[in-house]
Amino acid sequence: MTEQPARKDRPRGDPATEPLGARDASRPPLQIDFAKRRRLLESLGGNRASYCYQCGACVGDCPSARFYPEFNPREIMLTALLGDLDSLLAEDGIIWKCSNCYNCYERCPQDVRPVEVIVALKNLASRDGAAPESVRGTYEMIRRTGRSAPVLDSLNKRRERMGLPPLNAIDLEELDRLLEPAPKEEPSAGDAPTRNQE
Numbered sequence: 001m002t003e004q005p006a007r008k009d010r011p012r013g014d015p016a017t018e019p020l021g022a023r024d025a026s027r028p029p030l031q032i033d034f035a036k037r038r039r040l041l042e043s044l045g046g047n048r049a050s051y052c053y054q055c056g057a058c059v060g061d062c063p064s065a066r067f068y069p070e071f072n073p074r075e076i077m078l079t080a081l082l083g084d085l086d087s088l089l090a091e092d093g094i095i096w097k098c099s100n101c102y103n104c105y106e107r108c109p110q111d112v113r114p115v116e117v118i119v120a121l122k123n124l125a126s127r128d129g130a131a132p133e134s135v136r137g138t139y140e141m142i143r144r145t146g147r148s149a150p151v152l153d154s155l156n157k158r159r160e161r162m163g164l165p166p167l168n169a170i171d172l173e174e175l176d177r178l179l180e181p182a183p184k185e186e187p188s189a190g191d192a193p194t195r196n197q198e
């Protein structure tokens with residue numbers, strides 16, 4: 001194995017020594033869209049997400065990152081905290097590749113709960129009418145039947161053969177009440193500081 005020079009002797013610009021976030025001076029400064037960032041934090045009900053310090057621990061055990069090279073929960077956190085929500089909330093946005101497995105919830109040393117940020121982003125996208133067609137289809141199926149997949153006669157016959165009772169009927173009126181859309185959000189002017197709500 002080639003021996004690496006001591007950390008202090010490595011040249012500037014070496015990715016192994018350059019501090020995280022060090023930027024090429026010729027690139028424009030980072031901009032934060034505070035109104036959009038506030039929209040996300042309000043939807044999360046607190047400021048916990050702001051404690052992300054970009055360590056990347058959430059990426060290490062993420063199954064979606066393993067299958068989709070372009071999926072990276074650390075980058076999603078950074079993009080979200082910069083308030084750059086437009087790309088995340090697009091119909092084909094990267095957030096929909098998250099499988100909601102909660103591994104990142106367990107791994108994050110800051111208790112930032114990246115999966116909850118991604119779920120909040122999915123909810124905002126749905127509210128904006130920008131959920132992918134497959135998700136909208138599943139939602140419509142649940143709304144119409146109370147189930148995420150059709151229950152065919154063959155399924156009930158198989159249950160009978162296995163000695164299982166038929167599936168319970170679903171109270172669709174109650175479901176309708178549960179699925180009533182949330183009240184419209186008020187537009188936000190800025191990113192007022194909020195306390196981390198435990």
Ligand code: SF4
Nearest residue numbers: 052053055056058108
């Ligand atoms: S969300 Fe947590 S684990 Fe992921 S980069 Fe931020 S601090 Fe690290």
Ligand code: SF4
Nearest residue numbers: 062098099101102104
């Ligand atoms: S919940 Fe989503 S982002 Fe978190 S580890 Fe699982 S797939 Fe990755």
